[in-house]
Amino acid sequence: MLTDDYNPHAGRMLQVLDQDGRIVEPSLEPDIDPEVLRKAYRIMVLARVADEKAVILQRQGRLGAYPPNRGQEAASLGPAMATGQEDWFVWAFRELTGLLWKGLPLKSYYLSWMGNEEGSRYPEELKVTPSTIPVGSQLPIAVGIAYASSYRQEGKIVLAFCGDGATSEGDFHEALNTAGVLKTANVFVVQNNQWAISVPRSRQTAAPTIAQKACAYGFPSIQVDGNDLLAMYIATKEAAERARRGDGPTLIEAYTYRLGDHTTSDDAKKYREEAELKEWEPRDPLIRLKAYMMSKGLLDEKGDEAIWNEAKEFVEKSVEQAEAVPGPTLDDVFVHTYAEMPPELSEQLEKHRRFMTGGER
Ligand SMILES: Cc1ncc(C[n+]2csc(CCOP(=O)(O)OP(=O)(O)O)c2C)c(N)n1
Structure with missing residues (x-):
């Protein structure tokens, strides 16, 4: 079990790909179909382009306050890839790649950040809840969905995301405690992006890792390099299998970094050292996946250029579609x-x- 081999109390973090995209643990490299990997990379690029466009739209007064995803693209994509279309995806507000994997129309995503509730009216079959701005409040709901699913014997898994800041909320405790007691089929993913607006991770909790908090709730956990798509994928696969067997929840701490500001209303320069940003920039999950794909012969520079161009075109089209919808x-x-x-x-x-x-x- 990865959760035994990478026991967070022992201070080991799961990593499959290093920051240059080289495999560090050959025995852990997952056997993902090349077409699936290509799709994953296309979605990561699309999320990056769509995210940057959202910030521009906000600056132009065409979209409301927006929380950039830049740097965190692997942390929600790996879990989405490792679960099924029939499983639930309960997000916070920084999980664009996972949403795109689930099939959320980009137009809907833009519409909701434009303040139009129609943007949160997702197709039923996606099994995606709307974004949740009250920090941590999505977690008890995710446990309720999992409990209802087991009561109805539907066998669905419920992925639930939150940030490091949310782990200090009562809702986090109530949700994880209940999940442990009821052995619900939840996979909790904490995107530890090192900051909760201006509050650094060191001020959030005295615990050495966020992963180890699961110990008190009686279920396994693991700290994972959140910028490593393959590591996030295998950690979630194992957690999903545990949940599907009826063995209860898992907590995954995705150790990542928010390369952008908290939202478009924030200026991270006021509280964050430039040197820290420079340290994290080369650990970008996109750079890493691209290098891995190239080393496997699944991508070349020409193909990469085409993917970026296709993403830019798709983003422009989605913005046009969102802006054509009558205002709320x-x-x-x-x-x-x-x-x-x-x-x-x-x-x-x-x-x-x-x-x-x-x-x-
Ligand atoms: C209950 C509640 N308290 C405060 C806020 C204001 N707020 C919005 S985001 C945020 C920080 C959240 O940090 P974290 O959970 O680490 O997620 P991140 O934004 O870093 O992804 C705060 C305090 C809120 N939205 N809801």
Whole structure:
């Protein structure tokens, strides 16, 4: 078991690819179909281009506040690849690559960050919940989904993401404690990107690793190089198999780095040393996967250029599609919360409509 071999208490972090894309543990190299690897790389490039475009759109006033994903592309993609289409993907707000793997239309992603609730109306079969801004609040929901799935004997796994900052929330404790007791089929992925806005990892917890927190909840965990797609893939595969066998949850700490600002409202230069950024830039998950693919003969420079061009074209088209959708109305505040509106909310909606048409002042 990887969770035994890489016991977080022993201070070992799982890594398959080093920062130059070389295999460091040949026995752990997963046998991934070349076409699947090519798709993974295309999605990572698409996420990078789409993410940079989102920041530009925000600066131009065409999109709301946005949390950049740059540098964290492997941490949600590996887990998405290692689980099935029928499994749930419960995200926080920095998991674009995993979403694209699941098949979320990029147009929807842009629409939701443009403040249009229609962007969060995902196709049912994707098994993706909307983004969750209240930090950590998606975790108890993820445990509830897993519990419901086992009650209905559906056999689905529920991947749930959060950041290092979220591990200090009560919701994190409540969710992981309940998951341990009920042995739910959850795989928790903490994207430890070293910062929670301006709070560094060292101020978040006195525990040497975030992974080891699972010990207190009675289930296994592992710290993984979160910029290594292959390591994230094999760690999640093992966790998913454990969950599918009915042996309960796993906590994966994806050790990564947020190369961008916290959101477009933030300026990380105010609290972060430039030297730290420079240290992490060469560990970029895209550079690493590209080098690996090239060494395996699965990619060349010409092919790479074509992938970037295709991504840029697709991003432009998706932005156009999102901007063609009529803007949100004030009614959306009421209509997107419940499948069936409860009576007190319908009353408020009626009141709001009368007010808007001047009938009630
Ligand atoms: C309950 C709650 N408290 C505070 C905030 C403001 N806030 C938004 S993101 C964030 C930091 C989250 O850090 P982390 O969980 O590490 O995720 P990251 O942003 O680094 O991906 C905070 C404090 C919030 N959205 N929700």
